Amino acid sequence: xxxxxxxxxxxxxxxxxxxxxxxxxxxxxxxxxxxxxxxxxxxxxxxxxxxxxxxxxxxxxxxxxxxxxxxxxxxxxxx
Amino acid sequence: xxxxxxxxxxxxxxxxxxxxxxxxxxxxxxxxxxxxxxxxxxxxxxxxxxxxxxxxxxxxxxxxxxxxxxxxxxxxxxxxxxxxxxxxxxxxxxxxxxxxxxxxxxxxxxxxxxxxxxxxxxxxxxxxxxxxxxxxxxxxxxxxxxxxxxxxxxxxxxxxxxxxxxxxxxxxxxxxxxxxxxxxxxxxxxxxxxxxxxxxxxxxxxxxxxxxxxxxxxxxxxxxxxxxxxxxxxxxxxxxxxxxxxxxxxxxxxxxxxxxxxxxxxxxxxxxxxxxxxxxxxxxxxxxxxxxxxxxxxxxxxxxxxxxxxxxxxxxxxxxxxxxxxxxxxxxxxxxxxxxxxxxxxxxxxxxxxxxxxxxxxxxxxxxxxxxxxxxxxxxxxxxxxxxxxxxxxxxxxxxxxxxxxxxxxxxxxxxxxxxxxxxxxxxxxxxxxxxxxxxxxxxxxxxxxxxxxxxxxxxxxxxxxxxxxxxxxxxxxxxxxxxxxxxxxxxxxxxxxxxxxxxxxxxxxxxxxxxxxxxxxxxxxxxxxxxxxxxxxxxxxxxxxxxxxxxxxxxxxxxxxxxxxxxxxxxxxxxxxxxxxxxxxxxxxxxxxxxxxxxxxxxxxxxxxxxxxxxxxxxxxxxxxxxxx
Numbered sequence: 001x002x003x004x005x006x007x008x009x010x011x012x013x014x015x016x017x018x019x020x021x022x023x024x025x026x027x028x029x030x031x032x033x034x035x036x037x038x039x040x041x042x043x044x045x046x047x048x049x050x051x052x053x054x055x056x057x058x059x060x061x062x063x064x065x066x067x068x069x070x071x072x073x074x075x076x077x078x079x
Numbered sequence: 080x081x082x083x084x085x086x087x088x089x090x091x092x093x094x095x096x097x098x099x100x101x102x103x104x105x106x107x108x109x110x111x112x113x114x115x116x117x118x119x120x121x122x123x124x125x126x127x128x129x130x131x132x133x134x135x136x137x138x139x140x141x142x143x144x145x146x147x148x149x150x151x152x153x154x155x156x157x158x159x160x161x162x163x164x165x166x167x168x169x170x171x172x173x174x175x176x177x178x179x180x181x182x183x184x185x186x187x188x189x190x191x192x193x194x195x196x197x198x199x200x201x202x203x204x205x206x207x208x209x210x211x212x213x214x215x216x217x218x219x220x221x222x223x224x225x226x227x228x229x230x231x232x233x234x235x236x237x238x239x240x241x242x243x244x245x246x247x248x249x250x251x252x253x254x255x256x257x258x259x260x261x262x263x264x265x266x267x268x269x270x271x272x273x274x275x276x277x278x279x280x281x282x283x284x285x286x287x288x289x290x291x292x293x294x295x296x297x298x299x300x301x302x303x304x305x306x307x308x309x310x311x312x313x314x315x316x317x318x319x320x321x322x323x324x325x326x327x328x329x330x331x332x333x334x335x336x337x338x339x340x341x342x343x344x345x346x347x348x349x350x351x352x353x354x355x356x357x358x359x360x361x362x363x364x365x366x367x368x369x370x371x372x373x374x375x376x377x378x379x380x381x382x383x384x385x386x387x388x389x390x391x392x393x394x395x396x397x398x399x400x401x402x403x404x405x406x407x408x409x410x411x412x413x414x415x416x417x418x419x420x421x422x423x424x425x426x427x428x429x430x431x432x433x434x435x436x437x438x439x440x441x442x443x444x445x446x447x448x449x450x451x452x453x454x455x456x457x458x459x460x461x462x463x464x465x466x467x468x469x470x471x472x473x474x475x476x477x478x479x480x481x482x483x484x485x486x487x488x489x490x491x492x493x494x495x496x497x498x499x500x501x502x503x504x505x506x507x508x509x510x511x512x513x514x515x516x517x518x519x520x521x522x523x524x525x526x527x528x529x530x531x532x533x534x535x536x537x538x539x540x541x542x543x544x545x546x547x548x549x550x551x552x553x554x555x556x557x558x559x560x561x562x563x564x565x566x567x568x569x570x571x572x573x574x575x576x577x578x579x580x581x582x583x584x585x586x587x588x589x590x591x592x593x594x595x596x597x598x599x600x601x602x603x604x605x606x607x608x609x610x611x612x613x614x615x616x617x618x619x620x621x622x623x624x625x626x627x628x629x630x631x632x633x634x635x636x637x638x639x640x641x642x643x644x645x646x647x648x649x650x651x652x653x654x655x656x657x658x659x660x661x662x663x664x665x666x667x668x669x670x671x672x673x674x675x676x677x678x679x680x681x682x683x684x685x686x687x688x689x690x691x692x693x694x695x696x697x698x699x700x701x702x703x704x705x706x707x708x709x
Contacts, residue, residue: 025274030151034281046312047408060524062404067519
């Protein structure tokens with residue numbers, strides 16, 4: 001919780017999702033997850049800490065951990 | 080040229096389409112622009128609502144405004160988004176493409192909207208960007224250089240405040256100007272973008288944003304504070320349950336006076352007709368078919384209005400997405416979407432509003448699953464039947480010293496319904512739709528906003544009229560059919576049995592006797608089940624008619640005494656099991672037909688429920704008989 005970082009890459013093969021990789025990648029981009037965007041973990045669910053709510057740039061997006069696995073983040077704290 | 084010119088051949092009104100991200104305030108803007116001059120229809124063949132409004136601009140130009148479903152991209156992923164794509168590209172059969180596209184954006188959340196605007200530029204239609212909710216953005220210290228943004232983006236940019244009087248003046252002026260000199264239709268260069276193109280567009284949007292928008296604060300402080308409690312893993316769930324408790328308390332308690340008034344009104348109307356000097360058959364048609372039939376449906380209107388009041392408030396507030404977030408994991412185990420939670424819970428009151436409220440679920444398969452299992456939730460119309468049979472057959476004593484046996488049976492009937500719903504959705508998701516791509520749970524949690532009274536009023540009005548129209552058409556015709564079955568042929572002169580014993584319903588009841596024999600049902604039960612199709616609780620009254628009991632005070636009690644003497648315990652338990660699963664409600668089936676836009680899903684629901692009910696009743700009766708209760 002409270003983890004901050006910057007998106008380094010999208011690696012859809014890491015996600016354990018039913019969606020084909022390219023489709024998941026497009027959906028993540030459409031919700032604003034692109035390389036260079038700043039992210040912060042805001043909330044997580046009660047069971048298995050899933051799903052999670054992530055601040056990406058100026059919006060808050062809820063998603064499950066298995067899809068979020070595709071978002072690779074550097075843990076440098078953005079200035 | 081001449082004064083008569085405006086009266087000849089009215090030009091077809093230009094069409095302006097509103098396109099934008101979900102939660103951008105597009106519908107509020109649509110309501111502000113059109114007020115009550117709007118109508119909601121369904122796009123042919125799909126369940127997506129088509130919202131069209133009429134308005135006249137300050138320059139006196141009449142135009143049509145279409146509110147298209149919210150989307151992040153023209154790359155459609157759901158039926159709603161397909162409508163938006165096809166409407167924008169002019170691919171919808173029978174519909175012309177819009178003359179002007181207004182890309183509506185939440186001014187305080189521009190990032191994703193700008194990427195959509197860049198995509199819209201490629202469809203070959205004039206586009207303008209409307210920065211909506213400018214007042215909120217300003218209050219939050221967000222400064223937008225609209226002139227700079229317009230220059231960089233290559234589109235007219237205009238700000239609007241949907242909720243304030245005069246807040247749409249600038250937008251209307253700009254629309255007027257754009258429509259005054261429409262360019263010839265350009266060639267669409269839009270094609271389905273791949274990940275690389277989307278990524279490029281988002282980077283471009285980020286550059287535009289950096290150049291013309293300055294933000295002071297990071298997050299909306301109020302939303303951050305509220306979410307620290309409302310999305311807290313434990314407190315959030317507790318609050319959600321508390322909200323739901325209040326909601327269902329309201330649906331049951333607040334609706335009661337209005338429902339009683341409606342029921343009394345219709346019964347007064349029935350008595351009035353009953354005493355009128357009319358032929359008996361006509362009287363029976365008006366009283367038992369028409370008035371009782373329509374009355375038994377309209378009586379649910381207060382519950383529907385109250386339920387939708389809560390749903391619309393929670394949706395406008397921005398809480399609905401949070402409820403889905405909190406419930407996602409719990410619902411996900413059974414293959415249901417987090418958003419299915421509210422519709423399924425609503426179905427405990429009545430499956431009709433429950434099914435109507437599945438519109439909050441975007442994905443078609445998730446929505447269908449929810450619609451299919453919603454009638455398995457124990458609705459309030461089952462309660463009179465349950466009460467009658469439990470009161471007649473289950474001894475009023477405690478088990479384990481403190482739990483009432485009757486209450487325990489009632490609880491297990493509810494539990495059986497829930498288990499059935501979870502089981503069916505599990506089977507649908509894991510076995511039948513296994514090969515379809517699993518719909519991931521991904522949605523934006525918008526900033527909280529105060530709901531607007533006008534939008535609420537329009538939303539409630541729309542729901543109520545949709546329901547009443549249906550009560551007046553599909554449901555009414557089903558009610559009349561059921562009346563015909565229960566009334567014809569007429570009893571012969573000097574008949575001793577109750578009239579229904581001579582009817583088609585009785586013939587059907589006897590005809591299906593061999594089929595229901597293994598369930599322990601006698602012909603009287605079979606007959607009662609037919610008018611019970613009109614509304615589940617009508618079966619109680621029908622049993623009264625068949626066993627020739629006069630209505631009035633204590634009638635239900637007398638029915639209880641008679642059935643207790645005539646049925647075995649096995650029969651009674653089998654009937655309870657039947658009622659948990661059986662598709663005993665014509666109105667629900669009619670609503671499924673309308674909401675799914677197809678007869679197919681109505682029949683799927685009917686037959687799967689029938690099969691479940693048959694198996695459950697069969698198992699119950701045969702086990703009871705084996706144990707000596709047959």
